[in-house]
Amino acid sequence: MAQTDLETPVTTESGLPPLDLLIAAPRGFCAGVDRAIRIVELAIEKYGAPVYVRHEIVHNRFVVDELRQKGAVFVEELDEVPDDAPVVFSAHGVPKAVPFKASERGLTWLDATCPLVSKVHRQAERLSEQGRHILFIGHQGHPEVIGTLGQLPDGAMTLVETIADVATLVVADPDNLAFLTQTTLSVDDTAGMVEALRARFPNIQMPRGEDICYATSNRQAAVKRIAHQCDAMLVIGAPNSSNSVRLVEVAEREGTRAILVQRGECIDFDWLDGVKTLGITAGASAPEILVREVVDRLATRYTIREREVEAVAERMIFKLPRGLAA
Ligand code: 10G
Ligand code: SF4
Numbered sequence: 202m203a204q205t206d207l208e209t210p211v212t213t214e215s216g217l218p219p220l221d222l223l224i225a226a227p228r229g230f231c232a233g234v235d236r237a238i239r240i241v242e243l244a245i246e247k248y249g250a251p252v253y254v255r256h257e258i259v260h261n262r263f264v265v266d267e268l269r270q271k272g273a274v275f276v277e278e279l280d281e282v283p284d285d286a287p288v289v290f291s292a293h294g295v296p297k298a299v300p301f302k303a304s305e306r307g308l309t310w311l312d313a314t315c316p317l318v319s320k321v322h323r324q325a326e327r328l329s330e331q332g333r334h335i336l337f338i339g340h341q342g343h344p345e346v347i348g349t350l351g352q353l354p355d356g357a358m359t360l361v362e363t364i365a366d367v368a369t370l371v372v373a374d375p376d377n378l379a380f381l382t383q384t385t386l387s388v389d390d391t392a393g394m395v396e397a398l399r400a401r402f403p404n405i406q407m408p409r410g411e412d413i414c415y416a417t418s419n420r421q422a423a424v425k426r427i428a429h430q431c432d433a434m435l436v437i438g439a440p441n442s443s444n445s446v447r448l449v450e451v452a453e454r455e456g457t458r459a460i461l462v463q464r465g466e467c468i469d470f471d472w473l474d475g476v477k478t479l480g481i482t483a484g485a486s487a488p489e490i491l492v493r494e495v496v497d498r499l500a501t502r503y504t505i506r507e508r509e510v511e512a513v514a515e516r517m518i519f520k521l522p523r524g525l526a527a
Contacts, residue, residue: 213504220473220503222496223431223510225423225482229489231416232517233315234259237292238268240313243525244289245272248309253282255299256291256344258313259486260442263464279303287311293344294318296351316519317414318345321381322352324408328379329353333406334372336361338394339383343443346383367397379406384414385444385485387451388421415517416485417444421451423512424482428455431480433473436461437491438484445484452480464491465498 213219237258244252250272257265257275265275274286279302282288287309290299294314303310314322328335335358339346350358361367361380372378380398382391391413398405411418428434434452438445438461445461452459457480462468473479479499483492499505520526 215504217502217504220476220499220505221478222499222505222507223427223478223480224492224507225420225427225480226509226511227416227419227423227513227515228481229437229483229485229487229492231315231414231485232519233292233317233414233416234486236519236521237313237315238264239521240311240525241268241273241289242271243521244287244311247525248287251286253286253288254291255279255282255288255295256293257441258289258291260439260445261484261486261488262439263491264486264488279306279308282308284308289313291344292318294322294348295344296348298351311522311525314348315384315414317384318348321349321384321412324381324412325349325352325358328381328406329357333377333379334359334374336370336372336378336380336398336405337382338362338380338386338391340386340443343383345385345443349381349383361394361398364393364397367394367401370401372402375402376404378402378404379408381408382412383443384412385417385447386413387447388413388418389451389454415515417447419513419515420444420448420482420485423510424448424451424480425455426512427480427482427510428452428457428459431457431478432476433457434459434480434482435468435495436482436484437463437487437495439463439486442484442486445487448482448484462495465494468495468498470502 241258251274253274253276289311292313292315337358337360434457436445436448449459449461
């Protein structure tokens with residue numbers, strides 16, 4: 202892409218040094234995050250505060266704090282929810298035992314699991330009904346992984362995290378396997394994993410569609426589109442946000458220094474020393490207001506010229522659950 206419109210003057214009228222910003226698009230909230238946050242807001246309107254939320258609704262402290270102010274109470278386990286309070290399950294999905302226990306206790310519960318995660322849950326059930334053992338590509342301990350593995354009885358799925366894991370896998374019937382993936386993985390790493398799985402298990406059944414979701418792949422594509430034009434990149438997102446951490450890795454693989462920042466006040470100006478063109482993106486759980494906050498903070502030290510670079514147009518919207526939709 203031609204960059205002539207980004208040639209900056211050496212000095213500026215304000216006396217602040219120039220900094221060109223390339224802002225990736227798409228970035229920030231995906232349709233699943235939008236929907237999950239709306240479910241909590243609508244649940245508070247419908248039932249009144251407090252509405253309990255099991256796990257951070259999405260992995261962003263700013264989002265969580267805003268919902269807390271509106272009347273949400275965040276807990277990690279169902280045991281922490283009182284009998285008379287409604288509870289929302291986070292966008293990352295939950296093991297089957299969680300709604301089961303909630304119903305057993307007579308709790309009012311709402312499921313904010315992203316429909317694209319639920320789709321993987323259903324695929325897992327279907328493959329298991331067909332008698333296949335499922336290899337699940339994902340990151341151990343992540344709530345989405347715990348939720349997806351928890352759709353089937355113990356032993357029905359095996360987690361594989363790395364190509365090294367593929368080499369050492371012990372399976373009962375190599376001709377009766379299928380694989381599924383976490384939705385927020387690195388597109389490139391996953392391609393390598395799939396290649397390794399297919400090389401070792403030529404009869405393994407592939408997912409019909411892609412399990413890495415549209416938002417994850419689009420945000421990674423958008424980083425690839427700008428990273429090589431940038432001296433460094435800021436990814437707005439939380440350290441526990443899998444998709445945000447993947448965006449840092451994508452930039453670094455393109456050869457560009459990258460760092461995760463949670464919000465404007467976290468910018469380390471020493472880290473930006475010598476940077477003339479800075480890339481900015483945001484993970485799927487980071488609101489646009491934090492992008493503006495970061496740009497505003499940068500503007501306290503630099504004369505900013507910003508340009509948005511769109512890699513893919515995105516228009517996805519997910520329906521709200523029945524009973525909450527207007
Ligand atoms: O990227 P992860 O899965 O850690 O979650 P997040 O809350 O940072 O972003 C939204 C993505 C999901 C809800 C997982 S499908
Ligand atoms: Fe859904 Fe993808 Fe967003 Fe996860 S990252 S909530 S799968 S759209």
